[in-house]
Amino acid sequence: MTKTQSQKLSTVPYVQSDISFKRVANFMEFELLGRKDGRCLVYARALLNRESAEAHLHLFWRINQIVLQATGETLKFRHLHSLSLSDTNMTGILLWTLDQGGGQAKDEIYI
Numbered sequence: 858m859t860k861t862q863s864q865k866l867s868t869v870p871y872v873q874s875d876i877s878f879k880r881v882a883n884f885m886e887f888e889l890l891g892r893k894d895g896r897c898l899v900y901a902r903a904l905l906n907r908e909s910a911e912a913h914l915h916l917f918w919r920i921n922q923i924v925l926q927a928t929g930e931t932l933k934f935r936h937l938h939s940l941s942l943s944d945t946n947m948t949g950i951l952l953w954t955l956d957q958g959g960g961q962a963k964d965e966i967y968i
Contacts, residue, residue, distance in 0.1 A: 871892040876905070
């Protein structure tokens with residue numbers, strides 16, 4: 858993830874993470890996409906050799922650290938960081954969609 862992509866990620870309301878098994882033999886490709894203003898962009902990619910909750914925790918922690926280094930703030934989630942439910946000025950993730958990967962769904966992941 859580049860600095861520019863991490864800065865953009867910090868302003869995206871809709872995020873999706875997905876695991877693909879097709880491109881690189883013996884690895885799973887993690888992709889983090891975001892949608893804003895009708896455009897969908899890939900913000901990060903990573904190759905994983907396991908699909909465990911621990912691997913996802915490390916990956917999400919690392920993504921959050923990259924965003925922190927680039928922007929001075931960690932990723933924000935509207936339901937946690939807004940002053941109220943009607944606060945439309947709050948930037949942050951409104952919805953994070955996951956696929957049915959076992960590692961993403963097994964344990965609660967705290968960024």
